[in-house]
Amino acid sequence: MASFLAQRLFAALLTILVTTVAVSMLIHLVPGDPVQIMYAQSQGTTPEQLEEVRARLGLDQPLMVQYIQYMGRVLQGDLGRTIRGDQPVLELLLARLPNTLILATSALVIACAIGLVCGFVAAYRRGTWLDTLLMTSAILGVSMPHFWLGLILLFYFAVHLQWLPVAGSGAANLVLPAVTLGVTNAAIIARLTRSSMIDVFDQEFIRTAYAKGLPRALVLYRHALRAGLVPIVTMIGLQFTYMMGGAIVVENVFGWNGVGRMAIQAIFQRDYPLIQGFILMFAVVVVLVSVLMDLLYAWLDPRIRNR
Amino acid sequence: MTAGTILSVRDLRKSFDVGGGLLRKSGTLQAVGGVSFDIGPGETLGLVGESGCGKSTVGKLIMKLHHPSDGAIFLRGVNIAGLSRRAMTPMWRKVQTIFQDPYSSLNPRMSAGAIVGEALTIHRIASGAEKTRRVAEIFEKVGLRADQMGRFPHEFSGGQRQRLSIARALIVEPELIVADEPVSALDVSIQASVINLLIRLQKEMGLSMLFISHDMSVVEHVSHRVAVMYLGRIVEIGSRRRIFGDPQHPYTRALLSAVPVADPAARRRERIVLKGDVPSPIDPPPGCHFQTRCPFAQDICRKVLPDLLPTGGGHKVACHVRMPDAVA
Amino acid sequence: GDIIWARDGDIDSLDPHRATSTLSRQVWYQIYDSLLEFDDSGAPVPNLAKSWEIAQDGTLVTFVLNEGITCHDGTPFNADDVIWTAERALGEDNPSLTKSSWGDIGEVEKIDDLTVAFHLATPFGAFVPFMADQFTSMLCDSNAAADDFGTGSAIGTGPWKFASWTKGAEVVLEKNPDYVNYGRPIDNPGPPLADRLIMRTMPEAQTRMAGLRTGELQVIVPPIQEVKSLQDDPGVEVYVAQGTGQNMFLQFAVNRPPFDDKRARQAVSHAIDKDLAIKVVYGDIVERQYCPISKGVFGNDPEFCKQYDQDYDPEKAKALLAELGYGPDKPMEVTLATWTGDSRERMLQMLQNQLKKVNIVANIEVMDIGTLNARDTQENNKAEGPGYMDLMGWTWFDPDLLYLLWHSPGAYQGFQTPELDKILEDMRTTVDPDARKEIVHAAFKILLEEAGQVPIYTPGWSWLYAVSADAPGFKIGPFNRALFNAIDH
Amino acid sequence: MQNRLEKAIALAGAAHTPAAGVAPSGWAVLLRRMGRFWRSAMSNRGARVGMVLVTVLVLVAFFAPWIAPYPPDEMGAGMSLLTPEMAYPFGTDEFGRDIFSRVIWGARLTIQVGVIAVGISLTVGTLTGLVAGYAGGWTERILMRLVDVVFSFTETLIALAAVAVLGPSLSNAMIAVGIAAIPFYARVAYSVTLVERNRAYFDAAYVQGAGHLRLIFLHLLPNIIPPLIVVATLGVSSAVLAAAGLSFLGLGAQPPSPEWGAMLSAGRDYFNQAPWIMIYPGVAIMITVLAFNLLGDGIREALDPRQTV
Amino acid sequence: MSATKSIEAPNDEPATRPAPVLEVRDLCTEFRTKAGVGRAVDGVSFTLHEGEILAIVGESGSGKSVTSLSIMGLIPDPPGRIAGGSVTYGGRDLTRLDEKALQKLRGNEIAMIFQEPMTSLNPVLSIGRQMTEGIRQHTGMSEAEARKHAVEMMRRVSIPAPEKRLGEYPHQFSGGMLQRIMIAIAMSCSPRVLIADEPTTALDVTIQAQILELMRDLRATTGASIMLITHDMGVVAEMADRVVVMYAGRKVEEGRVEDIFARPRHPYTRGLLAALPVLGTAGEVGGTQLNEIPGVVPALTDLPNGCRFSDRCALSTDKCLAEDPPFADRVGAHSAACWHSDRLAPTMEATS
């Protein structure tokens, strides 16, 4: 177990390393540096002064040197300070991480609640009108652009009905973005659940369970659901990371203060330490989630647990 | 190894690394643990044994689908065990194989003619009309019609697919055929015709054959000599007559007596029913691998792995216990 | 009550020396005061300093501070604070980003507790108005004690006290009960009426609209397209900042064909019907801009500038293009860029449409501001490739901006002439207003005649405020300074 | 993680069974087989609806100049912000451009986006996964690690980089979307290759002495294509959505191009006064995505050996 | 008990046979497929008597499994459905029973074991759970009692250290052990009927011998009737009292095991027997040819007219092509569905 985790983490660290190198290179390909951007549109300084600022920030060093210095500091737990506003990157990230985690988790809970139930029912009633209805709604769900659904929900529930606040970071503010993100992702879970459950329903051990005289509900719950959950759990893990990083549009629409939004701002401002910090954090989350999924997976599937 | 030997296998070994998952230790699985045998020209060696005992692995090692961990494989005197893929390419004209599952061994996206003729292109033996002619010829030989060349595997029946497989193996005119359970996936009625075909072709073309099967009656029907494997090792090898008529190893006897006889009248014969299950090749029992199930096991069996020793007449047995006369 | 002001972005820093964005400046203005203020006409007037005096040909400026001003932490505001601020901004180890705008300052001298003298090495015409800018916000020297100044703490003398900043979400300010208004152009001599002022970041315009509609927000930056409907809404008041100092103009990659030839630049200017474009895209919420610097800034004189610009004349544009060998059979292909937001891409679409009529095919590229800035310099350094121009915007309260933009090497290493360089150098050191005006106009003439900079409109960004009618008392001062002191909510 | 992922992906996007069909050489066979595969797919109602919609879409795109009453960027074709009426069935936008015409022309761009983006990810992803699955060992490890690396970039980041290096435009957005989706295809291709590689026909070809290229392109590739087709069909819809999202962030199509995502993004400024500006392109996106989804799902269901009814 | 007796005295007269337990009459089961509706089982009738082992043989696809699933009411619907006939057990027609009533019978009075022990047990549930759930369902025992019973059953099928193994999962067992577990599960409620669908096909001969022995023992001790489905004529010969031969969804021959082997009355049965290489009978390699049955089993949706075996049959005549031979239920147990049964018996006897 320990050696397995160690192995996993080592591979993960390598991936993270390559990722950060790649991202650092990539982001430096983007023209414009943070100093120049800070001066945009307002009375500026002489080019020499710009150079001075760059030198102070270490941006005049060759890329490789910058990167190595950066990694050196990272290993000591120092993610550096932002170029804009000169704030500690780690603090900023950690301050927003909970928001993102909360949004992603709630959205995931909604997505799972809808997706698992619909998928299961559709699989069970495979080929009936109910199946068609559920799956068509699922496809409709994925067909909607996030921002479109978000705006419509916003205007209906917040402005028209005034049931929920428009924006902010309170508990009531969580509802709309979580629903938007949840609904669009529920469809994917529903479809996967359906095919996974159909897969399981056709397995021979289900027939065995029936042959034992077990009631249908028990067969479905104890035998089918558990066995069919494994691929679904994987997808859920994937979705979680996707929601964490990719929900920028939803965060924007609902003014939800998450890491995704900060990342895109950082990119626009070429705030290298912040971007690198974000990527690093994201990679770590991806790794943690995947380890978590492994454990969950092992818990669900004894074949992996102890062979 | 006599001069006329086509294939000579010496102390062949193969182990696989297995495991290495969550909460699981990785280990080595010795699939083949030191196997030696010869096959002469025009001879069929039957290889029998229980599932997982390493029969297919032996076949694959000879075909160079696996690289041996140790040991030598002489094909017409050339040791192919260490050959690179490139160096092996010409050797594949001498040794060919027939797989167990006729359907999955045929590329579903290629026509029958293309599948059978592929080797002609690869080895630059023939192309164009000449290729077509030769493919047609081999089709006739295995009992297919040349006009079926344009068809696809799924349009053939199971028996016909296995014939395609045979045709593909024969088109390069090999000297040795490794047939890994060529009839196990077939229904009884079809199995018969494929067996008949194989025997006929082998005679006509003077082929040598390694015939792998778990079915004792089929092996008896096609083989000149038979090797019995148990957990990665050969426990008994000899002429068909000896193996079936006077088996020396308790496992061979048990195997023979376990085969159900298709004659209700012969029902109440005495039979040896082995206790217990086949041990795992990852963690084989000490001493003789068979000792855990052997009705005659003695102390020495639990400690010392018996060698495969000749008993005369080309017959060899790996057993510490001298058996009384055969019961079967 | 609380005033919640929703904007499309967050501040960068609470430290006026560490950022330059409009979004940050708007907030500094609430927390800090400067020595001087601008009155409604844009002229510097007393604020923290009750008077100032210029001596020795403009190389010595002395300020006398008002008595009894207290910092947010309760300490009195005096000459030490001014000196602390100035030395911090001008110091070697961590200078202000806008250090050069202070001028060439030799020494800041404390005459007495309430009198400070600035010694300049050379006369600097823009010095006095700069003392009214947010970049010279006066910081109390007690800030020295905090190691999170600018991010977690900020002590000033302004109407609002800093309470908290959640990056990306909101900045919370509380009213300064001790505030006395000396110079801000608003009718409230004392502390703000509301309890708190909260700046919220809401990038999506429609969300801000929704918030205003539901009463969750009191002040928002509205989407331009909604201004009309908001103006018609009795529950909302729309404020349009005047004299923001922002100006929007076209500039060209002048170091390669076709825009290395002034006729090509002039043709573009002649081809576009700026008034029509403005009307379609912005209606009446922006103004046509004729001069290289914006209305309300020293030297701006539309009548003067009109003599030299290229007014809408497609025929003339075609003629110029024909001279250069372009015509219906050989259209001129160019790139037309700008940065995202504030309907600028709509402006480009209008321009594109108009340019097409004179056979200039413009491909629009809209990018983030960082990319655009870098791109402009890049394009000026490229010897090959299609023509390139962009709709750019800058803001400053003084024509000194022209020095930055067009004095070689120039902000983008673009348009420049030796003659213009000379004029701009003179402009820097001339203090006398009339003489300075002459020089500024000389620079205008070159820029406009040569079409090095083609002015289009003003203001350019973040100049609109929609305020809920239940929060009356909002006002915008010159240079886009939002005043919440008198809002009663 | 890897295996589970594959299983999930396979379940979500791919069918495992090769379809049935007929013809002479590997590729011709594939084509003929595709025909058969197609017919069997078309027996599925969802797939038929999807196919009809896709066909209509392609026709609309192709005949846009004839169908659209106005050029897409003709300003003042009508008055600005007209509500839908006979002459302007979808109304007009702020420049008086006919939204109907723009939506029609937009179909071209959208199909282009879908096809090109998927083309990129399909080609690169398939080759990567195929080679990784075929070669095994270090090649496999390195390639699949690289795929993981790409996987942890967000689309936006890739888009920004692509846009920055190549300039902002729809085609660069397509490239970005295409690159971002590579891991998905690579993983499907990889897992299917592993399955196919373990089928006996592969070993059979190997022991005929077939070379690397022959094994990869003649034996493996044709056999991994059908599941990838399904993934690709579904991929078109995600690509369309992703590109629209990028346009929404200003990283995609440049004005005045009538790309639907860009129209939506511009239209949201008129959400209150002229909702039709946002509604019609939105509906168009939805229908397109729906069409490809139905098609993909339909094909998958049709290929599913369990689905016998 | 008479069941045991029938093994020892296989030549018992039909008249002394014990009472029928399960009676299948004219069973028809259909599947809707893309190619059309196929009758996987088409008018099959047979009777299972008390304590008897009835073998059902036939090649792959002949409808053996579908027959057994139809009896259990486990035909997946859709695509399948029982289109006609009856299955009488204890006076009730199982095909008309509702789900609840069937649940009471399944695993309790009629139990079933399947071919693939590996896939027939749920990989994610422990063996103990899978054993006890059925017991608890039918007996109302507590969990602890059920576990005790399960351990007892495991011991009976000779699983070593059963208490320890209860907590383990299927993948930790070998195929032979899993099949024994399956049998233990099936026998745990002492069913009257055990349906074994190819219980040993996936297993090695030595393990097969163990399992067959075990089934015989169980029959002897519990008196259960066993319906043994297989394609292996050897297993039939070893185990069965009576045999039903199926071909393409039809019963083509039925009779006592000795009769079937000694005097097959259907050319298909004869072909099957002759195609089998028999241990100990081989002469020189290639000396004797195995008998081949040309052609393949027809697709259910594309059956030949007349006798379904006609296109593969050496004896086929015009009549065979035109008319479907009825199953002649002749006096005595041994009969076949063939126009030429009479011509067959002597031929076979002559050669054997």
Ligand SMILES: Nc1ncnc2c1ncn2[C@@H]1O[C@H](COP(=O)(O)OP(=O)(O)OP(=O)(O)O)[C@@H](O)[C@H]1O
């Ligand atoms: N690629 C492999 N990796 C790991 N283990 C393997 C591999 N191939 C075979 N084995 C193991 O080696 C042992 C021998 O396998 P092999 O296939 O040779 O048996 P076999 O005698 O052919 O059995 P069967 O009758 O089931 O075909 C088995 O335990 C098998 O699990």
Ligand SMILES: Nc1ncnc2c1ncn2[C@@H]1O[C@H](COP(=O)(O)OP(=O)(O)OP(=O)(O)O)[C@@H](O)[C@H]1O
């Ligand atoms: N779920 C199903 N859907 C469609 N057809 C089916 C289904 N189950 C069985 N069949 C068809 O019914 C026929 C009989 O199948 P069955 O499984 O009973 O054969 P079998 O005699 O048990 O063969 P085997 O020896 O291979 O197990 C076959 O042709 C099969 O294709």
Ligand SMILES: [Mg+2]
């Ligand atoms: Mg094998």
Ligand SMILES: [Mg+2]
């Ligand atoms: Mg079956």
Ligand code: NI
């Ligand atoms: Ni068998």
